[in-house]
Amino acid sequence: MLEGPLPMSIGNLQQLVSATFSNNALSGPLPGEIFSLSSLSYVLDLSRNHFSSSLPSQVGGLSKLTYLYIHENNLSGMLPDALSNCQSLMELRLDGNYFNGMIPLSISTMRGLVLLNLTKNRLTGEIPQGLGLMNGLNELYLAHNDLSAQIPETLESMPSLYRLDISFNLLDGQVPAHGVFTNLTGFTFYGNGKLCGGIQELHLPSCPTKTIENSQRISRVIRNAVIPSITIIFVCFIVALGFFLLKNKLRLPSTRVAPSLTGDMYPRVSYSNLFQATNGFRTENLVGTGRYGCVYMGRMTLDKSVRNVAVKVFDLEQSGSSESFVAECKALGKIRHRNLIGVITCCSCSDFNQNDFKAIVLDFMPYGGLDKWLHPGIYASNPVKILTLMQRLSIASDIAAALDYLHNHCRPNIVHCDFKPGNILLGDDMVAHVGDFGLAKILIDPEGEQLVNSKSSIVGTIGYVPPEYGEGGQISPSADVYSFGIVLLEMFTGKEPTHPMFTEGLTLVEYAKLAYPAQVMDIIDPLLLSVEKTREDINSYMYSVTRLALACTRKRPTDRLSMSNVVAEMNKIKAHCAVEVIRECSYE
CATH class of the missing domain: 1.10.510.10 (Transferase(Phosphotransferase) domain 1)
Known part of the structure; x- marks a missing residue:
């Protein structure tokens, strides 16, 4: 039930790593001093208060922060470009405020961002095409704003994006038909009356056809310019694909052995989950190295509670590492004893760059x-x-x-x-x-x-x-x-x-x-x-x-x-x- 402004003297806490002020009645402007604390590396949570004024440009000083939550306040003004300096951010929640203006294109340079929530603001203009270049983005929430124009086609080529909410905006035109737009539960678009096309299951009206003159003009453009460009791109793509397949054929074994840690008793975790849990596999989280990889300390939500875990990441460039991963999974899947390391689950998938990734999540041993x-x-x-x-x-x-x-x-x-x-x-x-x-x-x-x-x-x-x-x-x-x-x-x-x-x-x-x-x-x-x-x-x-x-x-x-x-x-x-x-x- 804290009230009033945050004191400027909070900037004196030079060793602060985590700060949570959520669910109070704090008010007044956000003190720029708290954004100058370079020690903040885990979370800054100012959500569900009554802070007003704008988001200061000093927010760019949080270059090491992993989670920034300022949702459900009374903040207004334009989003500062300085947000892009927060390159370690994985989750950014600014929903439930009164921010206006356009979404800064600079946000698309935040390559580590996994979740971006700008819902329930007063944002205008187009959805930046650059958001579709954020390969690690899993969840994007833009609902209840005044965004207009068409949905960027770049969003459909994002393999990591599985949740997109653009409902209740002013968007129009063609809905893409690939990627997240084929996920009937992950893609939400209600409240945009001028959208058309998309997959049949969306039940949107067909997009209107263009005039014959426009069609002929477009055909000439395609014939004179686009087709040669596409041909060149296609040839380059085929060559690159050949190199990629050859590289993977040389690097990976021809047969992938499925680990034994499967079934309902082992929770499913993704690379994104482990990336978040270990603060991006930072050196500060490294607790040990071994013959086939490294072990990081992390914090994950398991069985509705947050607990410390050890994430053993295998160096797949090391000879014998993949075999060691399989052997360890097989062994750990068969044993249970108070004096054996407790296994939580394993992860065999691709990282944000589509490289193979293998890890085992274990109970954390504090000593x-x-x-x-x-x-x-x-x-x-x-x-x-x-x-x-x-x-x-x-x-x-x-x-x-x-x-x-x-x-x-x-x-x-x-x-x-x-x-x-x-x-x-x-x-x-x-x-x-x-x-x-x-x-x-x-x-x-x-x-x-x-x-x-x-x-x-x-x-x-x-x-x-x-x-x-x-x-x-x-x-x-x-x-x-x-x-x-x-x-x-x-x-x-x-x-x-x-x-x-x-x-x-x-x-x-x-x-x-x-x-x-x-x-x-x-x-x-x-x-x-x-x-x-x-x-x-x-x-x-x-x-x-x-x-x-x-x-x-x-x-x-x-x-x-x-x-x-x-x-x-x-x-x-x-x-x-x-x-x-x-x-x-x-x-x-």
């Missing part, structure tokens, strides 16, 4: 990858707290449970094939989730004897792959067990398997063997010691953890523990630690 927590010195730009003994044991128990589920409790069984700290993500309450199934292999039979695409020499990440893979051995669940053992040692020693100290035959496993059983405290992560009170208590846990890790990393696959046994051992160690923590808290 990021485990690797950043184990080696904070490497990621100094993103400092984190040091993991305690109990936190490390809980994470180890979580990821063991995830692998046990993949190996023994989902049908068909799955081998992860790329188990490492970078693929272990920490969610709410520091619960660990295993992700990145781009290299996962699905077992053909329950016993795990035969595998799909079982070539093992290139699967996994150096340092975490088992020794048998270097000898061309068969992919099997025991390989994941080996990787788990390496990760367990890394969690408690603070040493990566590719640490520079491991040379001349010394490996992380051999490093642990040399210390086990008597000197395990000599190899413990110094960071862990810095947050725990007594070395004596840690010693027994370090002994148990090292023993378990060495049992997982035995050279022969058949000598290693199964993941079900690993889970049992981890639960024992974790439970014992939990009891000690409770006793210590009770004593204090």
Whole structure:
């Protein structure tokens, strides 16, 4: 119920990213100071108030803004050309005001615009032809104005436009018959009494024929000028089409495999949806990079609520990326477990430039990858707290449970094939989730004897792959067990398997063997010691953890523990630690 004007001092909030003032009783002119805040990058919502006067030219200062909502106010005057400086805008709503004059042609240069709503104003003149050149525009609302002349034919060649409302204007002439104009639910034209033609289902009157003299004049023009031009354009089109088809034939596989994430349980999302959710895949939203692409943080409306998501975008120029996308979709479509990354849906379509686009939408993990927590010195730009003994044991128990589920409790069984700290993500309450199934292999039979695409020499990440893979051995669940053992040692020693100290035959496993059983405290992560009170208590846990890790990393696959046994051992160690923590808290 806020009243009165917005204070000019709002321009002092130099770090403001999002500002929402909607549904109040604010009045007076819009302060130009709020439009000078270059930090505004998400949303500025001034809708449903009583602001008056014009839209100041300072609006062009919102060059980073994604959503601008000023609908349902009392603004008037002409729309400023400075709007075109807002090149990051995806949605612009100015409906329900008293803007007059013509629609600025400069708006058509806003290439990222997905939604433009100018409904219920007093706009006059023609609909600019340039609006039809905005390839990414999905929704265009121009109803209840005083727009005149014919509908621009350029609008029918917009592949992205699926909603067009031009009703209750003064438009006349021929209605185009292609594109959005064939969509009976997406195209609204009521209240324009002089429109004619279009597809038959619109039930508009036929357009009047021209006089014979005009027809002859037009025929001469066509014969003398247009036909040669069309011939040249047609030849150029055929040549360009040939190059385009050849390029795509070389770039894309001949057979497109449909992902497994289909059905009603997975929401359908478009490139436009993900573009909006990630603020145009901005660098500020980038949370990680991998072998086959990048991961962006986004915000999407799902199940009528807004939530954070992770959008994994595949770099299709990278060899093996498309295959990784298909493999990950197949694997994620078969699994459900509290310690596996939650999949929301996938997207396989074209971007605004008609290039192939593939992405998977996942639950967002607020605490990021485990690797950043184990080696904070490497990621100094993103400092984190040091993991305690109990936190490390809980994470180890979580990821063991995830692998046990993949190996023994989902049908068909799955081998992860790329188990490492970078693929272990920490969610709410520091619960660990295993992700990145781009290299996962699905077992053909329950016993795990035969595998799909079982070539093992290139699967996994150096340092975490088992020794048998270097000898061309068969992919099997025991390989994941080996990787788990390496990760367990890394969690408690603070040493990566590719640490520079491991040379001349010394490996992380051999490093642990040399210390086990008597000197395990000599190899413990110094960071862990810095947050725990007594070395004596840690010693027994370090002994148990090292023993378990060495049992997982035995050279022969058949000598290693199964993941079900690993889970049992981890639960024992974790439970014992939990009891000690409770006793210590009770004593204090």
